[in-house]
Amino acid sequence: MQPxxxxxxxxxxxxxxNVDTDQIIPKQxxxxxxxxxxxxxxxYHWRFRPDxxxxxxxxxxxxxxxxxxxxxARENFGSGSSREHAAWALRDYGFRAxxxxxxxxxxYNNAVKNGLLPAQLSAEAVDALFARAEDGPYWVTIDLxxxxxxxxxxxxxxxxxxxxxxRRLLAGEDDIGVTERYLAAIKAYxxxxxxxxxxP
Amino acid sequence: MSxxxxxxxxxxxxxxxxxxxxxxxxxxxLHLVHEVTSPQAFxxxxxxxxxxxxxxxTIATIDHNVPTDDPFTIDDPIARxxxxxxRENCRAFGxxxxxxxxxxxxxxxxxxxxxxxxxxxxxxVCGDSHTSTHGAFGALAFGIGTSEVEHxxxxxxxxxxxxxxxxxxxxxxxxxxxxxxxxxxGLIARFGVSFGRGYIFEYAGDVVRAMTMEERxxxxxxxxxxxxxxxxVAPDETTFAYLKGRPYAPKGAAWExxxxxxxxxxxxxxAEYDAxxxxxxxxxxxxxxxxxxxxxxxxxxxxxxxxxxxxxxxERKSVERALAYMDLRPGTKIRDIEIDHVFxxxxxxxxxxxxxxxxAVIRRVGRxxxxxxxxxxxxxxSKTVKRQAEAEGLHEVFLQAGFEWRxxxxxxxxxxxxxxxxxxxxxxxxxxxxxxxxQGVGARTHLVSPVMAAYAALFGRFADWEExxxxxxxxxxxxxxxx
Ligand code: SF4
Numbered sequence: 001m002q003p004x005x006x007x008x009x010x011x012x013x014x015x016x017x018n019v020d021t022d023q024i025i026p027k028q029x030x031x032x033x034x035x036x037x038x039x040x041x042x043x044y045h046w047r048f049r050p051d052x053x054x055x056x057x058x059x060x061x062x063x064x065x066x067x068x069x070x071x072x073a074r075e076n077f078g079s080g081s082s083r084e085h086a087a088w089a090l091r092d093y094g095f096r097a098x099x100x101x102x103x104x105x106x107x108y109n110n111a112v113k114n115g116l117l118p119a120q121l122s123a124e125a126v127d128a129l130f131a132r133a134e135d136g137p138y139w140v141t142i143d144l145x146x147x148x149x150x151x152x153x154x155x156x157x158x159x160x161x162x163x164x165x166x167r168r169l170l171a172g173e174d175d176i177g178v179t180e181r182y183l184a185a186i187k188a189y190x191x192x193x194x195x196x197x198x199x200p
Numbered sequence: 201m202s203x204x205x206x207x208x209x210x211x212x213x214x215x216x217x218x219x220x221x222x223x224x225x226x227x228x229x230l231h232l233v234h235e236v237t238s239p240q241a242f243x244x245x246x247x248x249x250x251x252x253x254x255x256x257x258t259i260a261t262i263d264h265n266v267p268t269d270d271p272f273t274i275d276d277p278i279a280r281x282x283x284x285x286x287r288e289n290c291r292a293f294g295x296x297x298x299x300x301x302x303x304x305x306x307x308x309x310x311x312x313x314x315x316x317x318x319x320x321x322x323x324x325v326c327g328d329s330h331t332s333t334h335g336a337f338g339a340l341a342f343g344i345g346t347s348e349v350e351h352x353x354x355x356x357x358x359x360x361x362x363x364x365x366x367x368x369x370x371x372x373x374x375x376x377x378x379x380x381x382x383x384x385x386g387l388i389a390r391f392g393v394s395f396g397r398g399y400i401f402e403y404a405g406d407v408v409r410a411m412t413m414e415e416r417x418x419x420x421x422x423x424x425x426x427x428x429x430x431x432x433v434a435p436d437e438t439t440f441a442y443l444k445g446r447p448y449a450p451k452g453a454a455w456e457x458x459x460x461x462x463x464x465x466x467x468x469x470x471a472e473y474d475a476x477x478x479x480x481x482x483x484x485x486x487x488x489x490x491x492x493x494x495x496x497x498x499x500x501x502x503x504x505x506x507x508x509x510x511x512x513x514x515e516r517k518s519v520e521r522a523l524a525y526m527d528l529r530p531g532t533k534i535r536d537i538e539i540d541h542v543f544x545x546x547x548x549x550x551x552x553x554x555x556x557x558x559x560a561v562i563r564r565v566g567r568x569x570x571x572x573x574x575x576x577x578x579x580x581x582s583k584t585v586k587r588q589a590e591a592e593g594l595h596e597v598f599l600q601a602g603f604e605w606r607x608x609x610x611x612x613x614x615x616x617x618x619x620x621x622x623x624x625x626x627x628x629x630x631x632x633x634x635x636x637x638x639q640g641v642g643a644r645t646h647l648v649s650p651v652m653a654a655y656a657a658l659f660g661r662f663a664d665w666e667e668x669x670x671x672x673x674x675x676x677x678x679x680x681x682x683x
Binding site: 016017018020022023026027028030031032033034035045050074075076079080081082083084085087102104105106109110113114162163164165167175176178179180182185186189190193195197198199200 | 213216217219220221222223225227229230236237239240243248250253254256257259265276278279281282285296315317327328329343344345346347348350351354355356357359361393394397398427429447448493514515517518521614615616623633635636637638641642
């Protein structure tokens with residue numbers, strides 16, 4: 001997994017609450033058996049009209065936001081289905097971070113596991129960042145160790161993240177690798193809590 | 201057994217280690233796998249040269265992708281590939297699979313309970329958010345993403361932040377026409393689609409205690425739509441009676457020992473919760489959603505709200521968007537909303553009691569599917585449900601009334617198989633999500649109970665028992681053919 005340290009990126013504002021994973025990556029793209037290539041289908045039905053041409057009204061299609069790597073979102077981002085494809089699609093498209101006042105639990109975990117930073121800001125900070133977007137595109141610098149999002153004029157907002165998630169993102173560490181260090185504890189648990197095979 | 205809430209007890213009993221940063225490593229008792237969220241996990245194992253730690257505690261089924269007319273004829277090459285890949289992975293890693301020809305196959309959250317795989321006190325995970333269904337048995341059950349599926353396959357454990365619990369007490373005098381689906385939709389409409397975020401629900405109160413297991417499953421199933429990762433009900437005599445004699449349930453002396461253990465799971469009277477809410481169902485009517493998330497709902501005798509009634513500007517905007525997508529005008533009576541498609545099924549409402557309830561409406565009303573309704577699908581949740589329903593003759597009731605009687609699968613719940621609604625079609629659906637495009641691009645979903653879905657099919661619009669009794673005496677069976 002690609003470690004996350006300090007990232008400077010263009011912010012694209014997606015001003016909708018409760019963006020669910022069905023919108024992030026619609027179900028017809030879940031049949032692939034690979035982890036990559038989902039970026040082309042990100043927000044598919046918002047990005048593309050029924051005839052397959054880009055919908056100019058959708059913010060990701062605004063040329064001013066080409067190359068954006070930071071998604072600014074509203075509350076309860078990533079709700080609904082557990083599909084990790086949502087995190088894969090955001091990463092594959094090029095996003096490194098989502099800034100929002102709150103995230104749905106499963107999406108949050110999936111994001112961390114894929115090196116996508118879910119940065120939880122206060123509702124006021126998110127409002128201010130959306131307000132700023134009305135004056136045109138802007139860049140931010142996200143410092144994970146310091147847990148800050150800074151605008152170029154020096155305005156800085158703090159964000160929250162679980163310390164262990166921060167550590168794993170900073171280290172780019174694979175979860176299974178971490179757990180394998182606990183193999184002795186797993187084996188000890190299995191000895192004291194024997195579970196018979198499932199048998200009909 | 202340790203002290204506290206049922207969640208505290210299950211947690212303590214499955215704690216393998218406390219890791220850095222306050223995360224807990226939990227042992228997983230049962231891992232359910234299906235074709236859609238597992239291929240990348242198995243691929244990851246192979247790439248890292250890892251193996252499956254407990255194939256004997258892992259069970260796979262095929263449900264999301266299968267066609268429900270003929271499960272063996274899969275035209276979509278990518279769906280076929282996903283199913284083939286699951287078969288190959290199960291064979292390579294020694295995981296039991298309920299394949300297409302198995303008489304135990306079905307939706308993952310239906311077969312777990314009905315086979316007795318799901319048991320009180322267990323930790324259960326699956327790469328599907330509605331894993332919360334299994335909480336009905338007093339199991340700690342939640343949905344996980346594909347990386348977590350890979351993690352559980354490799355280690356039989358999962359890292360979790362220590363839980364926060366919310367006691368959701370459901371009280372009041374429940375009207376006989378109000379189903380478990382109405383109760384959970386009512387709960388979400390009252391408290392919102394994210395009030396459970398970060399919590400595990402424990403459902404309590406007289407209304408929950410009086411529920412059947414199937415009703416409890418409907419309730420726990422939709423916990424995720426309130427934002428909670430899991431929801432559970434402490435096991436009681438209803439739970440034990442349901443489980444006894446199921447294929448995978450303990451037998452003989454092991455059964456007695458298990459029940460003894462399970463009785464101790466209930467939360468202690470002085471247990472502390474991080475939050476509590478109480479929901480009184482006394483005034484609740486059957487519920488119909490009008491928007492694009494499950495919290496946008498109204499009673500059947502109500503109307504579509506006006507965006508101006510929402511004080512919060514963000515909420516107002518999302519209501520406006522929802523009404524535009526749903527093509528509904530504010531003030532429209534719920535009973536005047538006309539329906540094009542009906543879907544009865546899914547892990548929320550695809551069990552035997554659900555089919556019985558829908559069939560009972562058809563028998564009582566004595567009508568055929570309304571001419572306006574282009575398709576009314578009944579999709580049993582599993583082969584077992586289908587067999588039992590047919591033994592009771594329910595399929596005859598549906599077929600004679602003009603419904604289609606299908607093979608088990610997720611079907612129109614998410615439309616990954618050929619069962620989708622066309623753009624603009626309005627669907628009365630017993631599933632769990634009314635998100636934009638969930639049942640087909642541009643399709644408009646109204647979440648309802650199986651009872652309401654049956655009314656919608658017969659009347660071509662939403663109705664309820666009181667109204668339909670009056671209607672029937674006034675007009676008789678205008679579409680002929682008594683069933
Ligand atoms: S029926 Fe729907 S919610 Fe249930 S497992 Fe299938 S797709 Fe998921």
